[in-house]
Each structure stands twice: as C-alpha cells, then as structure tokens.
Amino acid sequence: MTAGIDTPDRRGRTGLDRHGLGLTGNPRVRVREVEVLSCDWYVLRRTTFDYQHRDGHWSREQRETYDRGDGATILLYDPERRTVLLTRQFRLPAYVNGHPDGMLIETAAGLLDGDSPEEAIRREAAEETGYALGAAEHIFDVFMSPGSVTERVHFFAAPYTSATTTGGGGVAAEGEDIVTVELPFPRALAMIREGEIADAKTIMLLQWAALDGPFGPGRQSGNAPE
Incomplete structure (x- = not known):
C-alpha cells in the first residue's frame, strides 16, 4: 500500500497516479503511465507518454511534473497617488x-x-498586506513554467487606499514574514530595469499597468480603469 495512491497521504489524497490518464484533447499524445515520485506536500510525478511528431512518427517520452496546485496574484495600485503596493519576503529557491x-x-x-x-487572491492580499481591495479586475491566466510545473496563475489588479490597512504580514504559522513596499509607479518600473524586481509575475503586472492598465497611455492621473 502506498500513501497518495492506495491509502491517503498526509493531505488525505489518493489516486495521485491517475492524473493525466484518459486525456483525449490531443490525439498526438497518448499517456501510458503515471508514477508518483513524491507527495510529501505537493506532488512530483513522472509521466510516460507516446508523442506523434509532425512527420508522423511516434516516440516514447518521459517528463517529470511538479504539481503544487493553481495560484493567483494581484497588483494593488492607487490611481490618485500613482503608487503600487508590493510585498517583500524571503524566497529560498531564489536564494x-x-x-x-x-x-x-x-x-x-x-x-x-x-x-x-x-x-483566493482577496484572502491572500488581506493576509499579506492588510489592505482591503476595491473591485478586482481579472487580467489574464498564465502557465509560469510549463516545462516542468503544472501551476496556472490567475492575474488580477485592484485599487487600494491607504485608509484600509488592517495588519498583514502573512500567516505566522506558515513561517511567513512579509512586509509591504509602497512605491511610486515610475520607481517600480525602474527597479525592473535595475534588477531590484526580479519576480516574473510582478514584472508582468507592472508592465500591464504601464501598457493597458491604470498608468497606461491616455490614462489621466486619478482615473482608474473602466
């Protein structure tokens, strides 16, 4: 008996070796076997599949995928003061x-x-920043590292005001130690160029804000997106 397959793992999951079996959306892909390599918290799998190439021949392939579930992120902005509210926290993989x-x-x-x-993103924004959100605008959904990680991230943006703070800092029981960083929008863009902001989702949302969002061309100071 194997945890996560025949018996529940510590998150109560079973059948983790069936993920991807039976997919029919792409006739050039035939999933043959799914092995669970680890399910301590998130799930690492090795999948064997047959793939039909453009010239018609088939090959047998193997790929490892890391499944941590899907996520969401949000850019908090103040259109009146032309600022954005970001966070700073320790990231071991980057370190x-x-x-x-x-x-x-x-x-x-x-x-x-x-x-x-x-x-989810309203919950996370409140936990991490302590600020209440205005109306959240859905921007786009992105596979951030499709070569190995299954996660799809849902991107949002919403206004905030300095009068709505209620704490923040993250969830201490989860080891989070998060501080908020309020920046003038031009400074945030400059920090991308200078390498001070090196997180992909943050760069994408800041560039969206400059091109199509609250600080884009034709947007007058103080006007939020429609």
Missing part, C-alpha cells in the same frame, strides 16, 4: 540559485486551496 539575499519584491500571491481565483 540558493544566485539571488543575493533571497528577499524578493513581489505582488501579493498565493495558492487557490480550493477557493475561486478571486476569493
């Missing part, structure tokens, strides 16, 4: 891969954990 101190400046984000994307 061990060459970031000077692992302290990344990011948009608020988190996993869905069974909630809808908007419900």
Whole structure:
C-alpha cells in the first residue's frame, strides 16, 4: 500500500497516479503511465507518454511534473497617488540559485486551496498586506513554467487606499514574514530595469499597468480603469 495512491497521504489524497490518464484533447499524445515520485506536500510525478511528431512518427517520452496546485496574484495600485503596493519576503529557491539575499519584491500571491481565483487572491492580499481591495479586475491566466510545473496563475489588479490597512504580514504559522513596499509607479518600473524586481509575475503586472492598465497611455492621473 502506498500513501497518495492506495491509502491517503498526509493531505488525505489518493489516486495521485491517475492524473493525466484518459486525456483525449490531443490525439498526438497518448499517456501510458503515471508514477508518483513524491507527495510529501505537493506532488512530483513522472509521466510516460507516446508523442506523434509532425512527420508522423511516434516516440516514447518521459517528463517529470511538479504539481503544487493553481495560484493567483494581484497588483494593488492607487490611481490618485500613482503608487503600487508590493510585498517583500524571503524566497529560498531564489536564494540558493544566485539571488543575493533571497528577499524578493513581489505582488501579493498565493495558492487557490480550493477557493475561486478571486476569493483566493482577496484572502491572500488581506493576509499579506492588510489592505482591503476595491473591485478586482481579472487580467489574464498564465502557465509560469510549463516545462516542468503544472501551476496556472490567475492575474488580477485592484485599487487600494491607504485608509484600509488592517495588519498583514502573512500567516505566522506558515513561517511567513512579509512586509509591504509602497512605491511610486515610475520607481517600480525602474527597479525592473535595475534588477531590484526580479519576480516574473510582478514584472508582468507592472508592465500591464504601464501598457493597458491604470498608468497606461491616455490614462489621466486619478482615473482608474473602466
């Protein structure tokens, strides 16, 4: 008996070796076997599949995928003061891969954990920043690392005001130690060019804000997006 397959793992899951079996959306892909390599918290799988190439021949392939669930992120902005509200927290994977101190400046984000994307990001924004959100605008959905990670991230933006803070800092029981960083929007863009902001989701939302969002061409100061 194997946890996560025949018996529940510590998150109560079974059948983790059936993920991807029976997919029919792409006739050039035939999933043959799914092996669970680890399910300590998230799930690492090795999938064997047959793939038909453009010239018609088939090959047998194997890929490892890391499944941590889907997530959501949000850019908080103040159209009146032309500022954005970001977070700073320690990220071990970045630290061990060459970031000077692992302290990344990011948009608020988190996993869905069974909630809808908007419900999840309102929860995460409140936990991380302590600020209440205005009307949230859905921007786009993105596979952030499709070569190995299954996660799809739902991107949002919403206004905030300095009068709505209620704490924040993250969930202490989960080891979070998050501080908020309020920046003038031009400074945030400059920090991308200077390498001070190196988080992909944050760069994408800041560039959206400059091109099509609240600080885009034709937007007068103080006007939020329609």
